[in-house]
Structures are given as structure tokens and as C-alpha cells.
Amino acid sequence: MVVAATSPAAAWIDAVWKALAAVTDPEIPVISVVELGIVRGVEWRADELIVTVTPTYSGCPATEMIAADIDRALAAIGIAKYRIETRLAPAWTTDWIDPAARGRLARFGITPPGARAPDQVRAIDVSALSRRRAEARVACPRCGSSRTRELSRFGSTPCKAQYRCEDCLEPFDYFKPH
Amino acid sequence: MSSDRQLFDYLLRLADNALVLSQRLGEWVGHGPVLEEDIALTNVGLDLLGQARLWYAYAGEVEARFASAGRGEDALAFLRDSGEFRNLLLVERPNGNYADTMARQFYFDQWHRLLLAALAQSRDARIAEIAAKSLKEVAYHLERSTDWIIRLGDGTEESHAKMQAAIDELWMYTGEMFDADETEIALAGERIGCDVRVLAEPWHSAVAGVLAEATLVMPTGTWMQGTKGHGGKQGVHSEELGRMLATMQTLQRSYPGAQW
Numbered sequence: 001m002v003v004a005a006t007s008p009a010a011a012w013i014d015a016v017w018k019a020l021a022a023v024t025d026p027e028i029p030v031i032s033v034v035e036l037g038i039v040r041g042v043e044w045r046a047d048e049l050i051v052t053v054t055p056t057y058s059g060c061p062a063t064e065m066i067a068a069d070i071d072r073a074l075a076a077i078g079i080a081k082y083r084i085e086t087r088l089a090p091a092w093t094t095d096w097i098d099p100a101a102r103g104r105l106a107r108f109g110i111t112p113p114g115a116r117a118p119d120q121v122r123a124i125d126v127s128a129l130s131r132r133r134a135e136a137r138v139a140c141p142r143c144g145s146s147r148t149r150e151l152s153r154f155g156s157t158p159c160k161a162q163y164r165c166e167d168c169l170e171p172f173d174y175f176k177p178h
Numbered sequence: 179m180s181s182d183r184q185l186f187d188y189l190l191r192l193a194d195n196a197l198v199l200s201q202r203l204g205e206w207v208g209h210g211p212v213l214e215e216d217i218a219l220t221n222v223g224l225d226l227l228g229q230a231r232l233w234y235a236y237a238g239e240v241e242a243r244f245a246s247a248g249r250g251e252d253a254l255a256f257l258r259d260s261g262e263f264r265n266l267l268l269v270e271r272p273n274g275n276y277a278d279t280m281a282r283q284f285y286f287d288q289w290h291r292l293l294l295a296a297l298a299q300s301r302d303a304r305i306a307e308i309a310a311k312s313l314k315e316v317a318y319h320l321e322r323s324t325d326w327i328i329r330l331g332d333g334t335e336e337s338h339a340k341m342q343a344a345i346d347e348l349w350m351y352t353g354e355m356f357d358a359d360e361t362e363i364a365l366a367g368e369r370i371g372c373d374v375r376v377l378a379e380p381w382h383s384a385v386a387g388v389l390a391e392a393t394l395v396m397p398t399g400t401w402m403q404g405t406k407g408h409g410g411k412q413g414v415h416s417e418e419l420g421r422m423l424a425t426m427q428t429l430q431r432s433y434p435g436a437q438w
Contacts, residue, residue, distance in 0.1 A: 055311075058228030058311055059225045061224070088310075089306070089307035091307075091311040091314055151214060153214075154214075154221040154222075162214065
């Protein structure tokens with residue numbers, strides 16, 4: 001897609017959002033970086049276009065690849081001068097994942113994230129334990145059964161945990177609430 | 179009034195804790211007791227490595243205010259010797275067996291979470307945002323290490339004995355976490371840093387609660403509890419850190435400036 005160089009600045013912003021909507025997560029190709037909630041803003045600063053991105057997990061190895069993919073997408077629509085800025089606050093949360101993308105995650109075999117537990121640090125902190133017990137059951141993305149078991153606190157990427165369904169016996173990834 | 183040198187030193191402590199523990203966890207790659215644990219340890223290490231990079235980047239910017247140039251994250255991680263590292267003695271302890279690794283993680287995670295929760299309220303906006311980001315990750319680390327303390331402590335006779343031994347062995351290194359030196363007191367006074375002395379009580383309560391559930395006995399030793407200013411935070415380390423750094427830094431030392 002190439003936008004005429006004479007378009008007004010606002011039209012460019014729309015074109016950039018459309019281009020970013022086509023950039024998918026390198027590990028989860030059914031969700032775009034926009035749907036993932038990590039693109040926090042697109043704006044002109046003088047003659048330079050600034051795309052603001054926030055990391056999911058601070059050590060996620062996909063971060064650099066995502067930046068490179070965004071870079072290519074911006075170059076492809078003919079933006080002359082642009083920069084990708086990182087913003088940490090407010091910290092990314094799975095609450096920002098687009099509801100429309102959640103269904104696609106499930107069809108891809110990843111159970112979308114549930115509600116987050118409160119983050120307060122209590123004076124006597126055995127909360128880690130009670131929170132685990134209170135955690136809602138994670139449904140199997142294939143058969144829908146809620147008879148599932150956590151196999152590993154981490155899965156194939158930092159943002160997921162590994163589960164197994166006790167009914168259909170298939171293993172699956174759970175996108176951890178964060 | 180605190181100085182930029184003090185702030186730099188303080189940021190190095192935060193960064194070095196995360197980097198050194200990350201490297202220790204990385205040593206488990208390919209040696210985990212089961213595949214899932216191998217993956218989990220390295221993912222925790224990966225979070226810590228990401229956090230270390232954020233702290234180093236800020237530290238380098240602060241250093242540029244008083245030195246001719248601020249060092250980048252690679253120079254800070256790979257080109258300092260052990261005497262220049264500011265991490266807690268606890269995180270440089272060797273991995274030992276799985277109980278040792280998990281006891282070290284549990285003691286640290288409990289403290290790290292309390293510290294980051296306090297720093298998320300820092301008047302320094304950069305510290306506050308890095309802490310708030312890291313806090314979410316560390317809350318999950320704590321759940322995991324807590325699970326293991328209970329699982330091994332309240333497990334078989336052998337796992338119980340090993341976990342109790344690990345908890346006892348590492349106890350003396352926990353005192354340093356609550357010793358505030360001049361740098362920390364100065365920064366805490368300006369609500370930039372955290373006064374770690376106030377973390378002692380909630381940390382002890384939380385650890386006691388988990389150990390009780392794990393049928394383990396809370397250590398009561400007083401050795402190195404309340405020593406003033408002669409530990410990892412001041413650059414006084416055990417020989418173990420030097421060995422670890424020799425492995426971690428060899429590539430950059432042998433091929434300066436090498437990149438992936």
C-alpha cells in the first residue's frame with residue numbers, strides 16, 4: 001500500500017494504523033501488534049512520525065523482531081522519516097488484548113487470558129498461595145472442558161503457561177493474565 | 179542531597195542483582211530436572227535479564243552526568259570486574275541442588291517483590307516505571323518459588339531434609355538485604371530509593387508463613403544479620419562471583435565489541 005505523498009497528515013496516521021494492523025506477533029501469527037495492545041500511539045512530531053510501543057515482558061526476545069517488522073511496515077508505505085519509541089508506563093497488561101482477537105487465539109489453540117488477580121503486596125504475604133487456589137479454571141481451547149491441569153508455569157514463550165486437558169488429553173498453551 | 183554518583187551506584191545494585199541471578203539461572207540450561215523446569219528457570223532468568231537491561235540503560239544515562247561518557251549496557255555487564263559489581267551476596271551463591279536454587283530464589287523473590295512495590299512509588303519517574311513493570315513479572319516468580327518451597331518442604335523425607343538444609347545454609351546471606359548504607363539512606367530520604375530496613379518485618383512474616391506451610395523450621399541464626407556495609411552492595415564479594423563472571427564475560431573480553 002502506498003499513500004500519495006501529498007496526503008494530509010491525518011490520512012497518514014490512518015495509513016500507519018492500517019499497516020501496523022497487518023504486523024503480526026512473530027510467535028502468535030493470529031494476532032497483530034495492534035490487537036496485542038503494544039502499540040500505544042502514532043503521532044507526528046514536526047516532520048517525524050513517532051510510533052510508541054510498549055514491551056509485553058521486559059525480557060521477551062520477540063521485542064526486537066517486532067520492532068524490525070514495524071520498521072519494515074512503515075518503510076513499505078513510504079514514510080520518509082519515522083522513529084519507534086519505547087514506553088514503559090503504564091505497564092502492558094493482557095487486559096489490552098482486543099476482544100476480537102481472543103476468539104482467534106482460542107481457535108489457534110491458545111486459551112486467551114482470564115481476569116487478573118490484584119497486585120497488592122500484603123503485610124503478611126502468603127497471598128501467592130491463596131491467589132493460586134482462587135484462580136479460575138482454564139478451559140481447553142479444543143474441547144472446551146474445564147477439567148485441565150497446569151503442566152508448566154511457562155510455555156513456549158514467556159507470556160504463556162502450558163496446560164493439559166484431562167478430557168481430550170491434548171496439551172495446550174494458556175496466555176497468562178498479566 | 180543525594181548525588182548522581184549515588185544514584186548511579188544504586189541503579190547498579192538493582193541491575194546487578196537481576197543480571198547475576200539471571201546468569202545463575204541460565205547455568206541450569208540443559209541441566210534442569212525435567213524439561214518444564216528447564217524452561218521455567220530460563221524464563222525467570224529472561225525476565226530478570228530484561229529488567230537488568232532497563233536498569234543498566236538508565237544507569238548509563240546517569241553516569242554521563244558526572245563522567246565524560248556513560249557506559250552502555252554491554253560495557254556495564256561484561257567489562258566490569260567483581261569488585262565493581264554491586265549485587266547482593268545471596269544472588270551470586272552457586273546453584274547447588276534444586277532445593278538450593280529454589281531457596282535462593284524464594285528468599286530473593288520475597289524481597290524483590292517488596293522492594294519493587296516500594297520503588298514503583300519512587301519520585302524518580304524512570305525508577306517508578308521500571309519497578310512497576312518488573313513487579314508484575316516478579317509477582318509470578320514468587321508464586322513459582324513459593325510453590326517449590328512447599329512442594330519440596332512438605333514432600334518426601336529426602337526432599338524435606340534437602341530443602342531445610344538449603345533454607346538454613348542461605349539464611350546468613352539474607353541479612354544484607356535489610357542493611358541500609360549511606361547511599362540507600364540518602365536516596366530513601368528523598369523518596370527516590372527504598373529504605374530496605376522497613377522491608378525486614380514484612381519479609382520475615384511472609385517467609386515464616388510459607389515455611390510453616392512447608393513444614394520447615396524458620397532459621398534463627400544471627401551471623402551476618404545486621405552487619406554494616408561490608409557486603410556485595412559495597413563490592414565485597416565471594417570468590418564465586420569471580421568464577422561466574424569469568425564464564426559470563428569471556429566472549430566480550432576475548433573479542434571486544436563482538437556482536438551477535
